[in-house]
Amino acid sequence: MNPVRHIGVFTSGGDAPGMNAAVRAVVRACHYHGVQVSGIMGGYDGMIKGEIRPLGIRDVSGIIQRGGTMLRSARSARFMTVEGRQEAKRQLDHAGIDALVAIGGDGTFTGSEVFRTEHGVPTIGLPGTIDNDLSGTDLTIGFDTAVNIAMEAIDRIRDTASSHDRTFFVEVMGRDAGFIALHSAVASGAEYVMVPEREQHVAELVQALQQQSATKSSSIVVVAEGDEEGGAFAIARQVKEQCPGRDIRVTILGHVQRGGSPTVTDRILASRLGIAAVEALLAGERDQMAGVVNGEVLLTPFKEAIGKRKELGGELMRALSILAI
């Protein structure tokens, strides 16, 4: 196995607060260990276009507190083709990059897996997604910030909901994952949550709201964007049909959850994992994702991190229904 001499770092998929902190940690750890490091701009698309530039220690100054990603990001259609991946490998060879740190979510690591089988470039992944839907880590980089933004927004909505005796449907992000929805719902004292991981029906929601009406004049229902009953507007419409007397409003939080300064949890997680990724590559580890499980840094093969669905806490679902009575 050849020693790693030059690491390329990139961010891919939806940006997440804390990605910059992760890039900073990767770059500084490389310099600390005497390894060359370059940033690949715009994810896999930038790799294919050869948008690669060396990163010095001071190139990552002043970014730990910034949301978004200084390396930019993309969801690349070209990388899904054999020709696109061949071109990406050609550009990496041209730049002299012999290992990668990929910061992203399941789509990013699916790409890494295919790239590995075809071209064998050693890669370590860092879980960078607000969705928290990767196995092999208790938290993904960006989740804590996103869920805090959602919670604060729901707190504000609570003020106006209770002032007007209204039922609010608040849609949060998470196309296929209900972690943001469930955690923000429990943390803000919401009355109900709808998540893609559970089969839930509007009839059950209506029943719960009607029971609660005996003692509550306002309600908040948190809906994950990907819920199979439809988004918040679709669910609100169905509830209105069954309960015409209810004063209903809908708020879609959207991309506001992905921006802004990362929390202390995300900054520290990203910093620890960035160092861990570089040290794993130098120790000869490949094709795994670095995560933190029970406080310890741990490596999990990509296949497992993306192939095994992360369990949405049944205990938290139960807690919500107990606390919302």
Ligand code: F6P
């Ligand atoms: O995966 C992160 C995420 O923010 C999901 O929660 C959301 O469903 C999706 O990305 C939105 O993607 P885009 O920014 O491409 O609209």
